[in-house]
Amino acid sequence: MPGLTAYVGFFEICSPKTGEHVFVSAASDAVGQLVGQFAKLLGCHVVGSAGSREKFMYVTLEMAERVSNKQVILNNYVSGFPKESDMSMASNTIELKVPEDDSNAVLLKNLYLSCDPYMRPRMQKLEGSYVESFKPGSPISGYGVGKVLDSAHEGFKKGDLVWGFTGWEEYSLVTTPQSLFKIQHTDVPLSYYTGILGMPGMTAYAGFYEVCYPKAGEYVFVSAASGAVGQLVGQFAKLLGCYVVGSAGSKDKVDFLKNKFGFDDAFNYKEEEDLNAALKRYFPEGIDIYFENVGGKMLDAVLLNMRLRGRIAVCGMISQYNLDKPEGVCNVMNLIFKRIRMEGFLVSDYYHLYPKYLEMIIPYIKEGKVVYVEDTAEGLENAPAALVGLFSGQNFGKQVVAVSRE
């Protein structure tokens, strides 16, 4: 009976419309609690009154605003190259308020989302990996920049700009805000916090300085050198006084490496039939440091061209992510012959260095000593294509999705 009463009374008698302001008395009672929830589901602003603090807490409907929330959903686990059709656009509604029972959550309006190669493995079923698989049927997630709309966490307040882990949707309720960084410097493009000032920047910094132990004068090779991380590694190496060569997948990218990022030389790997011969041409003395972003055949060729006590920082292997079985690397014996250290690393182990990194990089950006190139897709609808494009090298620089510019 209370259900029918609430239903008839609200929908039939009141003829309510989305966005209207609704007041319910005895709002924690049998009928009132249902009316309030019906009104929320319709997208109304609802305030309830009740006779005790407990009832008041229980109702918790006041002030909350429910809006529609576009999302990018993973349809199913992916094998091979991901396609746009592996994802779909969906929409739900979200309350722009953190739940009262979560003393930790932060509600974000997402401004920029980051397309990163490591997201490809998350599209499949992973076991024992450092990241979790995306959940088919749910929105995918990743790094992004957002604005705090509401916060139960003492570290964040409404209006704060943050970067960190968020969902591929317009609004995200972040329940693990320890993965969010508050943005202090806003006199640089906000989108930079998906790139040079975010995870890829820290990746380049940690991978180059902390894993490679570079020295002035050393020979440095960077693959995927025009990407989000590679373009920075090359510039860092130049600033230190290294000799730097990069590889990329088009003539335009190669030109950029040489003319915009200041690499000493660069080549288009797609035009090289024999990568070993190419590396011998660009590094007649051999390679001291290889910043590995691609894996596969390139790694095999690099191993043949390393110098004694060379270092390989293994940041990513984008050429391998879409293969059912990764290519075999045949020249690992060179690790012995040349006493090579090859080390995989994850940026998440180095975030304690983020303040130190900002101290270095912000002046470099302002003085124009380090430049950063982004490729921006406009609107969440274009996010799937942007992400998929990474794996065929469609992006020219760091791939960003602008969800909202405010």
Place this chain on the structure above:
Amino acid sequence: MPGLTAYVGFFEICSPKTGEHVFVSAASDAVGQLVGQFAKLLGCHVVGSAGSREKFMYVTLEMAERVSNKQVILNNYVSGFPKESDMSMASNTIELKVPEDDSNAVLLKNLYLSCDPYMRPRMQKLEGSYVESFKPGSPISGYGVGKVLDSAHEGFKKGDLVWGFTGWEEYSLVTTPQSLFKIQHTDVPLSYYTGILGMPGMTAYAGFYEVCYPKAGEYVFVSAASGAVGQLVGQFAKLLGCYVVGSAGSKDKVDFLKNKFGFDDAFNYKEEEDLNAALKRYFPEGIDIYFENVGGKMLDAVLLNMRLRGRIAVCGMISQYNLDKPEGVCNVMNLIFKRIRMEGFLVSDYYHLYPKYLEMIIPYIKEGKVVYVEDTAEGLENAPAALVGLFSGQNFGKQVVAVSRE
């Protein structure tokens, strides 16, 4: 005429015999110089007289003893598995005295020779490797234990026992004695200086302690675990309080690992169809440290079973040395996922630690806390078979060749 005079006079008139004492006057003249050399070639002791210091120096025949010297010669560069017929026995003569014009050389009588896996690559034409190829037609070389018969180097004197780089022959003139270590402790088997007290011992020590940074309680896997290096790594790991499992190629070797060397567990890799499954069985928690001696499929399986921040010391890859093209290693992406450090090393970079190592290992040997198993082939004639046997796992423990016991 002087040639015929010397020939007829010495061989026809004197009827000389090997080992006889011969005096030649006017020994630097046309006839005398030839007689002296004929006598040396026959193996006589020859003293000459001449009329000036220059002539005296030129003659230099006095006192030198020339003896026959059996050698193991590499016939030709090898491809695939080496065979005994890739080597042959030869003999030349050698003067048991360092040449007067070399202020550095040391003349050794070889007592023990070491058969080591790294010698296989030296049997082929190498480019840019850390070791030089053997020279077809010449004796092969390697680590050994010898007795100094003569020395021009101030660091060594007649009667010293040494270990280091020498030739596969009865006597060797070592012209780079900086690669020789003087043996101080002679109350242990001398042959140990080809193994636990020589290069393999230092390899185990440096690779385990300096490259792996082991901690008590860690999970350690050693391949080729009953070999010259592996048996020591396992024992070092146990002494430190690690959990240690080894792999080897026969039931007897596996029994030895468990019962003689004190490994926690061991398995016969030849009986495992699925190495990944085997490792999961022996390391349900995963592997912190892998001491790599074999490469190929084992490495691929290990990569799947490493723990976060694991370390792989790449010491050797014996399974790959006989292949024209090494097997591909497919699971290198795990370096990233698990932040693995994989480092090739060469013992030659660590010899400065040898005194420190001796300080540790000599008491361990004397107290029986570390044991060492050798497989000894008797006589230089059996050296080729012993070396070849390494690559099919014929050896049971460290493979040594006893050339002479004094």
